[in-house]
Amino acid sequence: MxxxxxxxxxxxxxxxxxxxxxxxxxxxxxxxxxxxxxxxxxxxxxxxxxxxxxxxxxxxxxxxxxxxxxxxxxxxxxxxxxxxxxxxxxxPRLLDRPTVVKTNEPVMIPPGEQSTFYISSPVCVCIECDALEKPLLEIPTVQLSDTWFGPNTREGELCYAARTSARNDVDDVPLRPHRAVTPVLLHNRSTELLAIEKLSIPLPMLSVFGRDDGTLWTESVSLEHHASDSLASLKIGRKPDGATLLSEARLPSQRNNVVRAFINLFTD
Structure with a gap:
């Protein structure tokens, strides 16, 4: 990449x-x-x-x-x-909740098509010294608002809310020192047109990687949509090429159980 x-x-x-x-x-x-x-x-x-x-x-x-x-x-x-x-x-460390990003305009993926979108998220800054095992302080670089993500008030989870341009060309992604970029591959395997207005990015299940050029990245996320019920299969990819691990995922034990975070992914 x-x-x-x-x-x-x-x-x-x-x-x-x-x-x-x-x-x-x-x-x-x-x-x-x-x-x-x-x-x-x-x-x-x-x-x-x-x-x-x-x-x-x-x-x-x-x-x-x-x-x-x-x-x-x-x-x-x-x-x-x-x-x-x-x-x-x-x-740098990713936020402690999933972030629901709303696209600036609806994104349509025809049946059988796929596309990769590059979505950035603000990171937290952990202030550390060699004398201590844990950070003195952890501060988010941007204060996002709260939102609820789920089919109703009983099912779902508390998330952060943000907006995204959903860029699908990596060269169009602006350099921002306080944001980590997540490549999100969406594959529409259904027979219907897929309209996307919101994405829930499972940030606590992703790690932060840094490159020598000063940019921050996470693993890629692959999502396959098979039917009209909004359920999808999701995989977290390998680390980005040419990058060094800076922070482990907050919830590494749940990496294979992240589909729940994407329920009702394509609803308004």
């Missing part, structure tokens, strides 16, 4: 998930999409603040290592150590 091309010629992506050195008593600021993180390392503590910038939710910002101080309006957390770690790592 080829790498994507950027819609923003000024954006310079690079892997932001590598270890970052912190100089004692020197502020550190990083911006990944609409998320800004502020860190300062003392001898025995880290001071940490963060904020979402809703005015830049579609802005492909990537800034690492500026010495910007946090605004006075932000609350700062103090993390105390015997000796404060000298490096921080920002690790």
């Amino acid at each position: 080829s790498s994507t091309t950027s819609a923003d010629p000024d954006l310079q992506l690079k892997p932001w998930w590598l270890p970052i050195p912190l100089t004692e008593d020197t502020p550190w600021h990083g911006a990944i999409g609409p998320l800004s993180i502020y860190l300062e390392r003392g001898q025995h503590e880290w001071r940490l603040a963060w904020e979402h910038r809703p005015d830049v939710i579609d802005n492909n910002r990537l800034e690492l290592g500026t010495d910007r101080l946090p605004p006075d309006t932000l609350d700062t957390g103090r993390y105390v150590f015997r000796q404060a770690p000298s490096t921080v790592r920002l690790r």
